[in-house]
Amino acid sequence: MTTTTTATVTPSAGTAPAGPRASWAAVLALAGFEARRLLTRLPVLLAFAVYAGWTVWRTRTSFEGFPALQDADRATQTAPLLVGLAVLLSVNQAVLRSRRYDTGRHFAVLVLPPWHRTVAHLLSLVPAVLLVAVCVGGQFGWEALKPGAVGNGSPGELLAGPLSVLLLGTLGVLFARLFASAFAAPLLLVVLFSFSMFAAMPQDGDAIRWLMPVVGEYSTRTLPSELLGRPAAWHALYLAGLALSVALAAVLVSGEGAGARSGAGDGSGPGRVLRGRFVGNRGVHAGLVGAVALTLLGAVTQAGGVPAETEKARMRYSTTPQDLQKCSERDGTTYCAFPEWTPRTDDWAEVVDRVRSLAGDAVRDRPLVVRQRVEARYGLAGDAAMTPLTDPNQVSVGTTWGGNRVPEFAVAVAGVLVTGKEAEASVMCDGRLVTVMWLALAGGAEPMADLSRIRVDDSTSGAAIVISETEPLSMTAAHTELVRELLERPREEVGAKVTAHWAELTTPEVTTDRTAHLLGLDAPEEADECGE
Structure with missing residues (x-):
C-alpha cells in the first residue's frame, strides 16, 4: 500500500495575488505610459507648437503694451481649443488602438478590466491639461x-482654457x-463646430452661448472689472x-462594476463576466x-443674465463717473480716474504736458480736468x-491706452x-482745426x-474723419494739406507763429485761408468744405 504525502506550500509575498493596490498601481503605470504617448503624438505636438508660437507672437505687442487684465484673461481662452481638438483626436485613437491592431482579445489575461483601462486613458489627459494651464498662466x-x-x-476666465481641453479629451x-x-x-x-457657429449667431441667446466651452465677447470697449457681468465662475x-x-459616463460604458462584459470597447472575447x-x-x-x-447648477446659473446690481453699477459708471473716481492734481491739471486706472494718470499727464507746451501763453497754464x-x-x-x-476745461479719456489712443487723446486736449x-x-x-491738429501731433x-493713425482711412491727404472717444472731428x-505742411516744418518755427497769433488762430471766425496766412503758408489748393 502506497502512502501519499501532500505538502502545503505557502506563497511568498512576492507571488501574492494582485489586490486593489496592485491593480491601481497598474492603472497609474498605464496612465503614465499613455500620457507620454499622448504628448508625443504629432497632432498634439503641432497643436502645442502653434499654440505657444501664436501666444508668444501675439503677447509681445498685445493691447499696445497697456493691457486691462479683465480683458487679458479672456484672451487666454480661444487658443487652447486647438490643443483640445488635437487631444480629442489623439486620445480617441489611443483608446481604439487595440481594435486597430486586433490585440483586444489579449486583455482577458491582464489584471486590468476594461473600465480600469478607461480610467487610465482619462488620467492620461491630466499632463496635457496641466501644460495648457501653465501656458495660460504664463500668458x-x-x-x-x-x-x-x-x-x-x-x-474663472483663466480656467476656461484648461477645462475646455479636459472636456474635449x-x-x-x-x-x-461608444463607437x-x-x-x-x-x-x-464637425458637430461641435456647427453647434459653435449656431450658438454664436443669436445676439441675446446667452443661454445657448454659454453652453460652449469658450464664450467670446466682440468688443472695442474695456469696462471696469465689476461691470463685465460675465458668469465666469459658474461657467x-x-x-x-x-x-x-x-468621464464617468465613459467609465460606465466601458464595463464598470459587476456583471459588465470584458469585451466592451476593447474587442476582447464576449461573454466573459467581470466581478x-x-x-x-x-x-x-x-x-x-x-x-x-x-x-446643471453651472448651466442654469450662468444663463441667468446680467445681475441687477451690475446693471445699476453700469448706469452709475456711465452717468455719474465723478462719484466713483479718485482725483489727483498735477501741474495745474486734475486727473480723475476709476480706481483700477489710477496708475495710468502718469501716461495721461505726459500727453497733457506735451500739448500744453506748444499752446499760446493765454491758455498754457489754464486749469484742466481730465x-x-x-x-x-x-x-x-x-x-x-x-x-x-459741456463743462468748460474738461477733457474725456477712455479706458484703453497705447497706439492710436495716445494721439486721439492729444487731439481732445488740444481741442479743449x-x-x-x-x-x-x-x-x-473752421481754421481752428488746423491749430488743434498741429498742437496734438507736433510734439x-x-x-x-x-496723423494717419487718428484718421478713419489711415491717410495723410484728402478729407477724413478723425477718431475720438466722443464725437469724431471732420477734416x-x-x-489736411495745411496740417501736413506744418508738421514737415521745424516745430520751433511753427510754434513761434502759433504763440504770436494765438488770439486770432483760436477765434471761431478764423477761416482756413486766414490760418494759412498767419502761419506763413500759402492758401490751400484743396477744397475747404466741411461735411454735413
Whole structure:
C-alpha cells in the first residue's frame, strides 16, 4: 500500500495575488505610459507648437503694451481649443488602438478590466491639461507684468482654457467607448463646430452661448472689472461638471462594476463576466449623478443674465463717473480716474504736458480736468460713442491706452485748449482745426504717422474723419494739406507763429485761408468744405 504525502506550500509575498493596490498601481503605470504617448503624438505636438508660437507672437505687442487684465484673461481662452481638438483626436485613437491592431482579445489575461483601462486613458489627459494651464498662466502673467497693466483678472476666465481641453479629451475617450469607428471623432468635431457657429449667431441667446466651452465677447470697449457681468465662475463649474460627467459616463460604458462584459470597447472575447471588486456600480452612478448636478447648477446659473446690481453699477459708471473716481492734481491739471486706472494718470499727464507746451501763453497754464469716462450701459457688446462734455476745461479719456489712443487723446486736449469746451471742439470745422491738429501731433515722435493713425482711412491727404472717444472731428482736404505742411516744418518755427497769433488762430471766425496766412503758408489748393 502506497502512502501519499501532500505538502502545503505557502506563497511568498512576492507571488501574492494582485489586490486593489496592485491593480491601481497598474492603472497609474498605464496612465503614465499613455500620457507620454499622448504628448508625443504629432497632432498634439503641432497643436502645442502653434499654440505657444501664436501666444508668444501675439503677447509681445498685445493691447499696445497697456493691457486691462479683465480683458487679458479672456484672451487666454480661444487658443487652447486647438490643443483640445488635437487631444480629442489623439486620445480617441489611443483608446481604439487595440481594435486597430486586433490585440483586444489579449486583455482577458491582464489584471486590468476594461473600465480600469478607461480610467487610465482619462488620467492620461491630466499632463496635457496641466501644460495648457501653465501656458495660460504664463500668458496672463506676461500681461500682468507689463508696466502699463491695470485692472483685475478672473480665475474663472483663466480656467476656461484648461477645462475646455479636459472636456474635449474626455469626449474623445467616451466616443471611443461608444463607437468603434475611427471616423466618430472627426464627425464629433464637425458637430461641435456647427453647434459653435449656431450658438454664436443669436445676439441675446446667452443661454445657448454659454453652453460652449469658450464664450467670446466682440468688443472695442474695456469696462471696469465689476461691470463685465460675465458668469465666469459658474461657467468654470459648468465645464468641470460636464467634463467629470463625460468621464464617468465613459467609465460606465466601458464595463464598470459587476456583471459588465470584458469585451466592451476593447474587442476582447464576449461573454466573459467581470466581478467589480474596487468600484461598484453604486459609486460610479452616484458620482455621475453628482457630476450632472454640478453641470446643471453651472448651466442654469450662468444663463441667468446680467445681475441687477451690475446693471445699476453700469448706469452709475456711465452717468455719474465723478462719484466713483479718485482725483489727483498735477501741474495745474486734475486727473480723475476709476480706481483700477489710477496708475495710468502718469501716461495721461505726459500727453497733457506735451500739448500744453506748444499752446499760446493765454491758455498754457489754464486749469484742466481730465476725466475718465466709459459707456457701459450696453455691456461689452456696446460701441456707442460718449457724449462730449459741456463743462468748460474738461477733457474725456477712455479706458484703453497705447497706439492710436495716445494721439486721439492729444487731439481732445488740444481741442479743449483752443475752444474751451469739448462739446464745441467736437463740431468745429473752421481754421481752428488746423491749430488743434498741429498742437496734438507736433510734439509726438512720429507726427505724420500719428496723423494717419487718428484718421478713419489711415491717410495723410484728402478729407477724413478723425477718431475720438466722443464725437469724431471732420477734416477737410484743405485742413489736411495745411496740417501736413506744418508738421514737415521745424516745430520751433511753427510754434513761434502759433504763440504770436494765438488770439486770432483760436477765434471761431478764423477761416482756413486766414490760418494759412498767419502761419506763413500759402492758401490751400484743396477744397475747404466741411461735411454735413
